[in-house]
Amino acid sequence: MSDLYREHILDHYRNPRNYGTLEPHDRSFEDSNPLCGDRIRIDLRLKDGTIEDIAFTGRGCAISQASASILTEMVKGQSLDFVKELTAEDLLDELGIPISPARRKCALLSLKVLKAAAYGLSEWPE
Template identity: 50%
Template structure:
């Protein structure tokens, strides 16, 4: 019984730390700027809560050399974009293409409700779109077909 109580307290403490990290990344995001020499880019939006993310990638020799984002939205979408752009640096394209949504949720470190999962996965969807469509990205009509 004591072990279960200790585990519950540790879980609550961990969740609080992750919540604080998400708020910190929202206030002071990593990699939030246009990448001057990008080779791939894509914008995605979530009309339900107004999130908008544009991902920029610089890919050389099938390696993501640099990544950044621009956008606005809730703390979860902005923190996810910040964490993801940091993780992508020096990652092989094939690994980025197969990055699962569960990994994005795990990186955030807190329980994400079904309604907020779209916020958490928006940056990852933009990355996969950028990898698929290249420098010009895709237009709105193509986005609707691709989703």
């Protein structure tokens, strides 16, 4: 079958980890891909520069949602510095599926949102 839709991707899509919102939270950011309508929001609760808790909500294709779920598992309990250093390749490696140029934006939306939250942005600078 499809290399893109391996069982672990579908599992994260059907049973997303850390799904929901955090109230209260220290950081929150939301963004979407206008082209396909994928949308992700990530909330962070911090303690001494470390991600004590993380949650996401969103809608969109399986790749974008599974990627967000996997990303929350990667960074929970890690420091904000760890998140700031995280690269696109790190996340793509963790997904472990061949992402074509057309689907890269789907796969990386969650990382974009997490980075913005980690840097404490409330919206993208002009």
